[in-house]
Amino acid sequence: MLDFYYQIKAQSTEHGRFSNWAFPPLFSGKVTAENKKAAKLLIEEEYGRKFPLRVLEKDLANEHYLLNIQEIKDDDERTKGLFELRECMQCGQQFRTIDLYNDHNEIYKGREYCGHRCRELHRLENIGDQGEGWGRKSRPMIYQITNIATGLSYIGKTTQVFTLRWYQHFYQGGSCKFHQAIKTSKAEDWEFRILETAVAPEGIDKNQYLLDRERYWIEKLNTIENGYNSL
Ligand SMILES: [Zn+2]
Structure with a gap:
């Protein structure tokens, strides 16, 4: 038994096309039969109608469909891959x-x-996912959000696209002092900055590394006592 790939093509309704037959075909499938003729019979049985294998230019007005059948050869990975x-x-x-x-x-x-x-x-x-650019997806980052009116800031970490984290703070805030400060201020008061792209060195747990870097910046900029970080 052999496998046959078949396509039922319908006439294209677009004018000025190279072919009379639209792509993709109306239907594409596979049948297993002894030979091409038997394959054609199987397909016609399934659809309950006959299909021409060729349509001459002069018959285009009457024949709206065309059947294309080709044996799937063993080395035809392209066609086999479709299934x-x-x-x-x-x-x-x-x-x-x-x-x-x-x-x-x-x-x-x-x-x-x-x-x-x-x-x-x-x-x-994956925008920016090529190379080592800063926009690379899921790069862990330490960021600082500063209220320029008060000069106080908040340090955070994220493994998401950093603008998403920024958005979350502003629209899904909680009850901590940072979110309270957001609620009582204008959007224009805030400045966002990436302090560090915190990719863990080989062999170091990346979550632990990120936590350590966050703590480093919180201590360095003293944002618990003099800022919006909570313990
Ligand atoms: Zn999918």
């Missing part, structure tokens, strides 16, 4: 590219993500 279960690079969910091909609401047709949404999320989370 393999993969793990989405963003959410970890399993998916098959062939299902993306057949989902006409899905604009992503690749092999790395389960869909457009995950590809976009991945792109957004």
Whole structure:
């Protein structure tokens, strides 16, 4: 028995295209049969209608669909890969590219993500992820938020995108003295600054390292007694 990859193509509704047939196909799938002819019969049985394998220019007005069947050769990793279960690079969910091909609401047709949404999320989370730049994702950082009206500041640490932490302080504040100060001030009174990118040296626990660096800065700038840090 042989595996056959088939595509049911529909006529393109866009004018001026190179081909009369739209991509992606209306439906793509796989059947197992003795030969191409048997494969065609199986497909036609499944759809309850006949499909032409060729459509001449003069028949385009009457033939709206075209069936393309090709044997999947052993070394054709590209086609075989369409049917393999993969793990989405963003959410970890399993998916098959062939299902993306057949989902006409899905604009992503690749092999790395389960869909457009995950590809976009991945792109957004990894902006600046190339090289050693400061914007690199999830870089642990020690930051200082200073009230320029009072001159007092707060030292914090984060492993998230630092602007997110900044946002959280301002919109999800608690009852500590820092959040009380935020509540009774204007946004323009505050200045945000990165004191240090705190990447732990090889062999040192990264959370402990981050805590140590935070404590170092809190002591150095005396922000418990003379600032907004609490014990
Ligand atoms: Zn996903």
